Amino acid sequence: MINVAQKLKEYKAEIEAQSATLVAISKTKPSALIQEAYDAGQRHFGENKAQELKAKAEELPPDIQWHMVGHLQRNKIKYIAQYVYLIHSVDSLKLLEAINKEAIKNNRTINVLLQVHIAREETKFGLSKEELVVLLKDAELAKLQNISIAGLMGMATNTADTSLVSKEFASLKATFDRIKEDFFANNGSFCFLSMGMSGDYQLALAHGSTMVRIGSAIFGARNYE
Numbered sequence: 001m002i003n004v005a006q007k008l009k010e011y012k013a014e015i016e017a018q019s020a021t022l023v024a025i026s027k028t029k030p031s032a033l034i035q036e037a038y039d040a041g042q043r044h045f046g047e048n049k050a051q052e053l054k055a056k057a058e059e060l061p062p063d064i065q066w067h068m069v070g071h072l073q074r075n076k077i078k079y080i081a082q083y084v085y086l087i088h089s090v091d092s093l094k095l096l097e098a099i100n101k102e103a104i105k106n107n108r109t110i111n112v113l114l115q116v117h118i119a120r121e122e123t124k125f126g127l128s129k130e131e132l133v134v135l136l137k138d139a140e141l142a143k144l145q146n147i148s149i150a151g152l153m154g155m156a157t158n159t160a161d162t163s164l165v166s167k168e169f170a171s172l173k174a175t176f177d178r179i180k181e182d183f184f185a186n187n188g189s190f191c192f193l194s195m196g197m198s199g200d201y202q203l204a205l206a207h208g209s210t211m212v213r214i215g216s217a218i219f220g221a222r223n224y225e
């Protein structure tokens with residue numbers, strides 16, 4: 001049995017020492033394990049399914065900051081709109097418009113990250129750098145008053161080739177810096193660069209990640225996705 005509280009404390013200390021935020025990815029894991037991590041001091045947790053996030057938010061302490069890290073379907077936003085602290089996986093104007101609508105219904109602003117495709121794999125979601133710029137220039141975006149674009153998220157290729165992973169993280173950091181300068185120069189709310197998971201968070205931190213998403217290294221392997 002993995003000692004969740006012990007693992008959590010180790011990772012949290014290591015990551016916070018590098019001025020980054022640890023998001024503990026608790027998808028598929030029972031609320032009792034999340035409570036253990038909470039009791040050890042963790043407040044940021046991430047899920048990848050809307051209904052699972054809602055169910056856990058309703059039974060766990062109200063000061064947990066819930067992150068949505070998985071691909072989000074527009075018709076599922078309603079489940080999380082009230083609870084979510086940050087949505088990491090936004091990759092279209094249509095999705096932003098739908099999130100804005102649910103944010104209005106809940107009388108709040110929802111923070112989002114734009115997901116950028118940096119990996120070699122075809123299957124991963126996310127915008128190309130060109131699409132990212134097109135989206136940020138879209139006049140429709142400025143009309144969405146109840147969303148705040150708080151930064152970028154990316155996932156590196158799942159490979160043992162650390163030089164490729166390094167290259168991908170360096171490229172996302174460069175994109176983040178350029179986008180911040182070009183589109184958010186007077187806006188301190190564009191501040192999160194979410195990159196790094198259990199297998200590659202150290203490389204991500206070395207390349208300027210401010211937020212890492214760690215699941216299996218803390219909670220143990222998942223039985224299903």
Ligand SMILES: *Cc1c(COP(=O)(O)O)cnc(C)c1O
Nearest residue numbers: 025048069197198213214215216
């Ligand atoms: C599951 C997941 C993680 C965590 O993965 P681990 O390898 O278990 O640390 C991070 N980010 C996203 C988007 C995920 O879906």
